[in-house]
Amino acid sequence: MTDPNQPPAAARPTRAQQRRRTESRILGAARQLFAERGYDRTTIRAVAAAAGVDAGLVMHYFRSKDELFAHAAKLPPDDFPTGAPQEVAEALLASLGKRLAAEPVASLAVLRSMLTHSEAAAGFREAAGQRLEQMQSVIPAADAELRAGLVSAIITGVIIERYLVRVGRLADAPPESIIDLLRPCFQALTGAPTPPTSSP
Amino acid sequence: MTDPNQPPAAARPTRAQQRRRTESRILGAARQLFAERGYDRTTIRAVAAAAGVDAGLVMHYFRSKDELFAHAAKLPPDDFPTGAPQEVAEALLASLGKRLAAEPVASLAVLRSMLTHSEAAAGFREAAGQRLEQMQSVIPAADAELRAGLVSAIITGVIIERYLVRVGRLADAPPESIIDLLRPCFQALTGAPTPPTSSP
DNA sequence: TCGTTCAATCAACGTCTGTTCAACGAAGGG
DNA sequence: CCCTTCGTTGAACAGACGTTGATTGAACGA
Incomplete structure (x- = not known):
């Protein structure tokens, strides 16, 4: 046989x-x-x-x-889609949608450990740095670096509260509803160079 | 004497x-x-x-x-200003501005430990829960709970990347510029019940 | 078939941790 | 004045941790 x-x-x-x-x-x-x-x-x-x-x-x-x-905890290379400058927001939302559906375990390991383990923090900074560079190159604004950092912070905060701390509705909300609510945020951060300041 | x-x-x-x-x-x-x-x-x-x-x-x-x-790590009671429903965004931005100028050490202790210490996580959930309830009562939308959670996640993400991980420009950017960039985000999340979905 | 290689186990080491307990010395009250 | 109270110290314990070394037994190449 x-x-x-x-x-x-x-x-x-x-x-x-x-x-x-x-x-x-x-x-x-x-x-x-x-x-x-x-x-x-x-x-x-x-x-x-x-x-x-x-x-x-x-x-x-x-x-x-x-x-x-x-x-x-080696992170897989981030599949950041460098779309057209106008559609960066939508590309970022799609990327976030994937992570909201099922966050890879290695990424959660890095996130969980980055506040107390220096190497995990370094790994996070490296991965975040790559995304920041890619975003800066397509955001048409003088403060592109800060804008990219804010987008990264939003993504990090959402994933931490959804998977790691599990607070409120964020833990079980369907990804689409989160993305829909975050869409104007990402559009504003990646869009107009000087958003209208609506303070009295 | x-x-x-x-x-x-x-x-x-x-x-x-x-x-x-x-x-x-x-x-x-x-x-x-x-x-x-x-x-x-x-x-x-x-x-x-x-x-x-x-x-x-x-x-x-x-x-x-x-x-x-x-x-x-006992957190000071959050001075959340329950302003008029239309000015919630501005009140939240002002509150965030204070925390961006100098985050209290006790709060950082809770944030730094909440991913690995269960009691710190409980303390964070309790503090976040109070803010969530207050925000829900003034956000005119059916998904107010999720919107409030997203605002909380944004604040958490920004503070973590600014004080705890120190990534990119977020670490040393002046609070006003961060608030200005975040203003449309908070307005969108606390404002219109159904934001326009701009998908093709 | 014989000797080598190597996955896998076991027991132990030194260190660091949270926690306990006996002891000392100065302040407080009568 | 003496006795009590109490802030403070030092040594020590039991457990858990990362790490090491010797050892076993089966797969491997010749």
């Missing part, structure tokens, strides 16, 4: 396969725990237990807790 | 005075450290050292680290 030269890999996994398998199990457990409890409250023993291995093995694969976090 | 019945309290402090003095010194040090490092990374020994006392004394005054945090 089975070809001895090419075993179907389901009977008995090769050594490299087994290694990659447990390594990814460890990474998955670490991501989950870092996202739920943050860096400090996540112990290597807990990660090992969740992955079904010994704590020493985690140290053998990733040489320290910091390095484990760096691998587990 | 000095009335022996009412010593000027500068010569030799009475026992109760001394107690209140060191107690407030401990609270101040705790606030500062909780705001800078968060709950987990702040040790009782570090608080005691910063206050110039022994660690055992901190435990004697506040019976546990949790209780110390509860006292140090």
Whole structure:
């Protein structure tokens, strides 16, 4: 039945396969725990237990807790759509819509840990910096940098209150309603160079 | 010169005075450290050292680290101005302006710790809940709860990126420019019941 | 088949943490 | 004046943490 030269890999996994398998199990457990409890409250023993291995093995694969976090919380490259200058707002809203539907766990791990772990903060600043540069280049205003920072702050605040602190209606509101309410905000921040100031 | 019945309290402090003095010194040090490092990374020994006392004394005054945090991070009652329904946005902007000029340390302590310490998260939810109720009562819209939550999320995001993560221009931008850029956002969120949807 | 490699385990170390307890010394009251 | 009260200290404990080293047993190459 089975070809001895090419075993179907389901009977008995090769050594490299087994290694990659447990390594990814460890990474998955670490991501989950870092996202739920943050860096400090996540112990290597807990990660090992969740992955079904010994704590020493985690140290053998990733040489320290910091390095484990760096691998587990590596953010996927942001798919920021550099649309036409006028449609930046809509592109940003679409991007936010994806994150509101299901925020990736690695991103939550970084967000949860960035206030207490310096490397997580650095990772967040780097990811935010990339988005800021891309936004600045398409926002036609002298204070583009500040405007981009405000958009980033809004996104961060919404995701934190929705996934990490779970306050009020934000936690379970459908993404479309949030996007619809945020649309005029993003349009104003990415749009006219000097918005009309309506103070008496 | 000095009335022996009412010593000027500068010569030799009475026992109760001394107690209140060191107690407030401990609270101040705790606030500062909780705001800078968060709950987990702040040790009782570090608080005691910063206050110039022994660690055992901190435990004697506040019976546990949790209780110390509860006292140090007690938020001042929010002075939310319940203005006329049309001027809610401006009142919110003014309130944000104060916090952008100098955010109180106790508030930063709660914000820094709320992602990893459950009691800090509860304190944040309580403070946010009060603001949400007050905002809902003056926002004329069916989805007032979600709108209020978004305003809260924006404020939280801006303050976190300004004081806690320090990303981009947000960290050092003058409060007025931030408020000016955020004005159309707050007006849209607190204003028209159904903002015009500009999707093709 | 034999020796090597390597995934995986186990026990232990040193350190840091929150917390406790006995003790001291000066202020307060009678 | 003495005895009590109480702010304050120092040492110590038990637990949890990141990290290390020796060890085992099965897969691997020759």
